[in-house]
Amino acid sequence: MSENRSIKRNCPIFCGLYGKDLSPQARYRCMCNSLFIVMLAITLIPLSITSGLNFFQYQQLVREDSRANARWNAESARATINAYLEKLQAAITVVIDSHSFEDLSDSQKLEQIFRQLKKEHQGLVDLSVVGADGIQTAYVGPYRLAGKDYSDSLWLHKALARRMYVSEVFTGFRNVPHFVVAASKKDPSLDRYWVIRASIDTETLDRFLALADTEVLEDIFLVNDSGILQSGSRFHGDVLESFQLTRKPKQSDIIIFEEMRGSSSFYRAVSRIPNTPWLLVLDQQGAESRKIWHIFKGRLQLTLGLCFLASGGMVFWLSRFLAGKFREADEARDSILSETEHSNKLASIGRLAAGVAHEINNPLAIIGEKAGLMQDLVGLEQDFRHREKFLDQLASLQNAVVRARTITHRLLGFARRMETSLTLVQLNGIITEVLSFLEKDAAYRNIHIILQLQENLPVIRADHGQLQQVFLNVINNAIDAIRSDGEIHITSRRENQKTVMVAISDTGPGIAQDVLRHIFDPFFTTKGNEEKKGTGLGLSITYGIVQKMGGKIEVSSEVGVGTTFIITFPVYKEGSEEESNDRA
Amino acid sequence: MTARRILIVDDEVDFGTTLAERLELRGYAAKAVSGAQEAMGVLADNWRPDVVLLDLMMPGVDGLATLDLIKQHDPKIQVIILTGHGSTESGILGMQRGLFDYIMKPVDIGDLIVRINEAGAQ
Numbered sequence: 270m271s272e273n274r275s276i277k278r279n280c281p282i283f284c285g286l287y288g289k290d291l292s293p294q295a296r297y298r299c300m301c302n303s304l305f306i307v308m309l310a311i312t313l314i315p316l317s318i319t320s321g322l323n324f325f326q327y328q329q330l331v332r333e334d335s336r337a338n339a340r341w342n343a344e345s346a347r348a349t350i351n352a353y354l355e356k357l358q359a360a361i362t363v364v365i366d367s368h369s370f371e372d373l374s375d376s377q378k379l380e381q382i383f384r385q386l387k388k389e390h391q392g393l394v395d396l397s398v399v400g401a402d403g404i405q406t407a408y409v410g411p412y413r414l415a416g417k418d419y420s421d422s423l424w425l426h427k428a429l430a431r432r433m434y435v436s437e438v439f440t441g442f443r444n445v446p447h448f449v450v451a452a453s454k455k456d457p458s459l460d461r462y463w464v465i466r467a468s469i470d471t472e473t474l475d476r477f478l479a480l481a482d483t484e485v486l487e488d489i490f491l492v493n494d495s496g497i498l499q500s501g502s503r504f505h506g507d508v509l510e511s512f513q514l515t516r517k518p519k520q521s522d523i524i525i526f527e528e529m530r531g532s533s534s535f536y537r538a539v540s541r542i543p544n545t546p547w548l549l550v551l552d553q554q555g556a557e558s559r560k561i562w563h564i565f566k567g568r569l570q571l572t573l574g575l576c577f578l579a580s581g582g583m584v585f586w587l588s589r590f591l592a593g594k595f596r597e598a599d600e601a602r603d604s605i606l607s608e609t610e611h612s613n614k615l616a617s618i619g620r621l622a623a624g625v626a627h628e629i630n631n632p633l634a635i636i637g638e639k640a641g642l643m644q645d646l647v648g649l650e651q652d653f654r655h656r657e658k659f660l661d662q663l664a665s666l667q668n669a670v671v672r673a674r675t676i677t678h679r680l681l682g683f684a685r686r687m688e689t690s691l692t693l694v695q696l697n698g699i700i701t702e703v704l705s706f707l708e709k710d711a712a713y714r715n716i717h718i719i720l721q722l723q724e725n726l727p728v729i730r731a732d733h734g735q736l737q738q739v740f741l742n743v744i745n746n747a748i749d750a751i752r753s754d755g756e757i758h759i760t761s762r763r764e765n766q767k768t769v770m771v772a773i774s775d776t777g778p779g780i781a782q783d784v785l786r787h788i789f790d791p792f793f794t795t796k797g798n799e800e801k802k803g804t805g806l807g808l809s810i811t812y813g814i815v816q817k818m819g820g821k822i823e824v825s826s827e828v829g830v831g832t833t834f835i836i837t838f839p840v841y842k843e844g845s846e847e848e849s850n851d852r853a
Numbered sequence: 854m855t856a857r858r859i860l861i862v863d864d865e866v867d868f869g870t871t872l873a874e875r876l877e878l879r880g881y882a883a884k885a886v887s888g889a890q891e892a893m894g895v896l897a898d899n900w901r902p903d904v905v906l907l908d909l910m911m912p913g914v915d916g917l918a919t920l921d922l923i924k925q926h927d928p929k930i931q932v933i934i935l936t937g938h939g940s941t942e943s944g945i946l947g948m949q950r951g952l953f954d955y956i957m958k959p960v961d962i963g964d965l966i967v968r969i970n971e972a973g974a975q
Binding site: 626627628629630631633634635636637638639641642645646649670671674678809810812813816817 | 865867868871872874875910936937944948957958959961962
């Protein structure tokens with residue numbers, strides 16, 4: 270438990286960008302976490318709000334579409350049944366208007382009309398004529414219903430009261446569910462009303478309702494105001510079974526109910542079929558169950574999911590990348606500070622050594638000259654009594670001066686290479702040595718160094734260390750000029766019998782002509798405003814060293830193209846050795 | 854044949870006079886002075902040296918400034934810096950101002966004479 274606390278204290282999850290009291294590793298990890306949390310919040314909060322709004326909008330659209338679809342389906346089913354009934358009613362009206370009670374009481378005549386009607390009106394079961402006393406005077410159909418007394422039937426009274434009547438579904442004398450369409454007419458000769466009646470089976474209604482079957486339809490049926498099913502229902506029972514509606518529309522309105530069943534939404538549309546005792550009930554699923562909405566929802570979820578994943582991934586990568594950059598920058602700064610400290614320490618030691626050497630050189634020179642003069646004078650005096658002994662002592666003194674001089678010159682050499690030691694050197698070897706120092710830096714900056722070194726290049730006579738310094742300065746300048754991504758071409762070849770040359774070209778930004786004129790001047794630098802401040806002595810020292818070795822350094826440059834340094838040295842020839850030694 | 858004239862300019866008077874004496878023993882006409890002012894006085898007295906041996910670190914006018922004065926007076930006079938306070942930078946600066954050579958103290962008299970002769974021959 271306490272260990273856990275200790276870990277949390279040493280590496281908290283959130284600490285902002287500055288966890289001053291933490292170890293570097295914990296600080297960067299914590300910085301990374303903090304960046305991740307902050308950026309994730311910045312990215313995901315607006316994304317979540319957008320997603321929420323999108324989801325809300327989607328729900329609204331689905332709801333509106335569900336209601337519109339339910340209304341449209343109900344209207345469509347109502348129109349189908351209505352059209353059937355209106356057509357049948359119109360036919361019966363024509364029959365009753367064009368015939369008298371006596372005409373239609375003739376069974377043959379009635380059968381003729383029935384056959385004609387049956388051709389045009391599917392579901393028609395029978396046709397009969399009923400007198401005002403309720404006795405069926407004529408009947409055409411499959412049942413034996415002639416002479417039946419309907420004086421107590423509700424439909425008869427309704428038909429007599431109205432000119433046209435569509436009944437509820439009932440079983441009647443035939444004991445089979447059906448409904449009737451009846452029309453009444455007054456017989457002018459008898460001054461009494463009579464009725465013509467057509468029976469239609471309920472399967473006809475079922476067939477019409479089945480036409481409304483859609484992708485999301487659950488159930489469609491008819492019910493009357495008393496709650497008796499007027500057609501078969503898929504879920505609420507068979508015809509004439511009981512079913513109660515909670516709300517009923519007035520007149521021709523369509524009312525829509527929405528209810529949740531589990532996780533799905535359902536819509537019920539209820540409408541009255543005009544001039545009938547029926548209410549049409551249509552149950553269907555919400556529009557989200559439709560394939561098109563299902564695909565839309567899936568794509569919306571996929572898009573949002575991908576957005577969340579991409580944002581999360583991006584933030585994860587970015588937080589690590591930025592924390593890594595912070596870390597690299599801090600490490601680079603620490604490294605520079607450490608190098609600077611080291612250089613300053615070395616420079617201090619160098620200055621101290623040089624100061625000591627300089628201060629000793631002057632009295633040493635006096636001792637040397639005094640001893641030398643004494644040697645000269647004693648050497649001239651042939652008769653001097655202790656001449657040999659004096660000369661021995663003075664020679665020892667001079668040797669001591671030489672030894673001390675060697676020490677002071679070494680001290681100065683440590684501080685700065687002052688002494689020149691000429692040896693035969695191979696330029697290609699020096700270039701390769703120098704590149705071994707710089708290759709890493711160049712590779713790190715993606716700078717390709719392309720070598721074209723001539724084999725069997727003649728040797729030159731030069732100071733190995735100082736020549737290294739020359740190439741180090743020039744190639745280093747080329748790398749600094751390019752900064753990153755470029756090429757450095759180094760070519761060595763024998764120019765003629767007397768000279769060898771090395772050309773160092775870079776693909777850096779080039780040097781303007783007014784700057785180029787001063788490039789070898791002491792204390793002239795172009796690195797003043799950059800991170801790596803120059804002393805302005807690098808190229809002037811290079812220039813001095815090359816000249817001292819009898820060589821020549823030239824520079825040419827074009828802004829935007831690059832810069833080329835050409836360094837030439839005299840080829841070593843036997844016999845010129847002594848002269849060179851003296852110059853050194 | 855007249856002896857080569859050597860002017861030694863060094864604030865270490867003891868060093869300058871001793872070196873002058875040694876050079877005279879070797880057949881040169883040498884004079885030692887302790888600073889730029891005296892050196893210019895010698896030049897003004899029509900004693901034109903062939904070679905000047907010049908110290909770098911001197912109070913008042915330093916070696917490089919003295920070099921400029923001498924070169925302004927007579928660009929043909931060859932000057933060799935002979936100093937205990939040498940540095941690459943001062944050497945390069947001197948070379949750019951027409952310095953013949955640059956030698957660190959203490960120096961072997963034989964080596965010095967070789968350089969003086971080379972300078973005198975220019």
